[in-house]
């Protein structure tokens with residue numbers, strides 16, 4: 001059974017809101033002077049001069065990982081774009097000179113205006129080809145075009161991955 005709460009009869013003081021305005025001002029002033037005079041316990045930082053360290057599991061800017069020969073690890077299997085709930089990954093598959101894999105992406109594009117940084121693409125990828133562990137957040141842009149990350153941009157943030165396909169993750 002829920003708890004019954006007494007409701008006071010509204011009187012002139014309650015309807016004027018003055019006691020609650022006073023209580024609010026008291027609380028704001030207390031924090032203002034505590035921060036100004038004691039300078040401790042700040043929850044804000046002087047961004048951009050000061051930056052906080054992101055948690056190791058932070059999901060930031062996407063990147064595409066490289067093979068040992070520097071080529072893209074992605075095999076254009078479309079698992080990431082199928083798993084993506086925001087439908088923001090576009091891939092066009094093409095042929096590759098690498099005889100160990102069937103395909104490679106000719107185009108790999110992410111629309112960051114639609115992305116919700118859920119990490120499903122990273123989890124779905126069987127090749128450790130796409131990651132969100134760049135440690136960077138997206139810088140806001142003025143145009144939709146600047147929010148699109150193409151293959152070259154994603155590869156420029158990438159690095160070598162030596163995980164075995166379908167096997168050990170590194």
Ligand code: SF4
Nearest residue numbers: 084115116118119121
């Ligand atoms: S992080 Fe989520 S929304 Fe963004 S591209 Fe990956 S799967 Fe799609």
Ligand code: SF4
Nearest residue numbers: 074075077078080125
């Ligand atoms: S990034 Fe991974 S899941 Fe996406 S198409 Fe390439 S290999 Fe497949």
